[in-house]
Amino acid sequence: MIDFRYHLVSIVAIFLALAVGIVMGTTLLSSPAIESALETAQLLRKSNNDYREQLAALQAREQGNDSFVGAEMAAIVRGQLAGEKVLLVAAPGSSGTLREQTEQVLAEAGATISGQITLTEKFVEPNQANFIDQLTSGLTSLTLPGTDPYKNAAALLAATLVTADDAQAGTENSATVGVLDGFEKAGLLTVDGTPAKRATLALVFAPEGLLTDESAQEQNGALVSLAAGLDAGAQGSALTGTITSTQPGGLIAALRGTSDAAAKVSSVDTLDMPAGRAVVVFALREQLSGRSGQYGIGADAAEFQPAASAATPSPTTSGS
Missing domain, CATH: 3.40.50 (Rossmann fold)
Structure with missing residues (x-):
């Protein structure tokens, strides 16, 4: 049969563990570890912002290229x-x-x-x-x-x-x-x-x-x-x-x-x-x-376009 002393020891052990946890947590929160974590989070936020700006610039560049080629397509081909x-x-x-x-x-x-x-x-x-x-x-x-x-x-x-x-x-x-x-x-x-x-x-x-x-x-x-x-x-x-x-x-x-x-x-x-x-x-x-x-730009593409893409246009065929 479990006696009163066993219960008392268990309760003391629980409170002791809780006290140790509080002390350790307080020590960690006040240590350089939290400062390092905050610095890392700031760096990640900055990197994300930089990537967003780079992506926006690339998208604007692509849109500009598409707009230019589309407008000049008749002359290009x-x-x-x-x-x-x-x-x-x-x-x-x-x-x-x-x-x-x-x-x-x-x-x-x-x-x-x-x-x-x-x-x-x-x-x-x-x-x-x-x-x-x-x-x-x-x-x-x-x-x-x-x-x-x-x-x-x-x-x-x-x-x-x-x-x-x-x-x-x-x-x-x-x-x-x-x-x-x-x-x-x-x-x-x-x-x-x-x-x-x-x-x-x-x-x-x-x-x-x-x-x-x-x-x-x-x-x-x-x-x-x-x-x-x-x-x-x-x-x-x-x-x-x-x-x-x-x-x-x-x-x-x-x-x-x-x-x-x-x-x-x-x-x-x-x-x-x-x-x-x-x-x-x-x-x-x-x-x-x-x-x-x-x-193209996908797997196994040799290059974006034929090397002779600026060559002389094909002549009109006799069967046309």
Whole structure:
């Protein structure tokens, strides 16, 4: 049985511990430790204020650069794509606003938009590969490159939408009549303008978001195959989007990670910047000379713009 003395000792111990705590706390509060903590807090506040001022200055600088480039865009790109016909390809989830802004810059560069195809989610769904293979085979008697459904579909669409021959630009391919209609009725894409009147260049717009599920590689692979197929059938092609697309799961990252495609198809990851839209023009013009590059500020970009971006504008083609 616990007696009174045990309780008394426990109570004394509690009060003793409390007294020691008070003494230690008072000693610490009056020691240099608190002064050091206050000094550190002041330094952190000053650093935060400095960073805010630096960020505000950088934002103002960027806004000024964007304003200047936007105002001078017509002069910057004038004549760079004179007489060229450009096909626009919108991947699922790409930005309509950025496409419209880019279309205006292409027009200022002297290009004509042949039309636009907008791919649906169904086009990139892995479980649609066999369906796309059967559809592609059934729509043409042309010799297809192999057994990969998306490479075959890309080759057929390229034959329908683009040409490397200036003399055939703006005309339809008699061997691919019904191809666009077949893909559209199958729910794989929609058509705006007259993309069947073949273009000499193709510009693919990447999705704004990232793919994170297990089928990401297959879906991005389907779009990379299309960009590469269009490049093979045209005088050149480019893929464009924002820096987000250079992160894992992004379409630009998938292209830049595919050595064969990246050696032929250019990419620009600054589409949301006025300067980036000018770089798209320069990248397409560079494609006309048989060269390609990866441009922007994201992962695996070689430089911000083509080295020859100030070169002589391309001449008007005979097929225009």
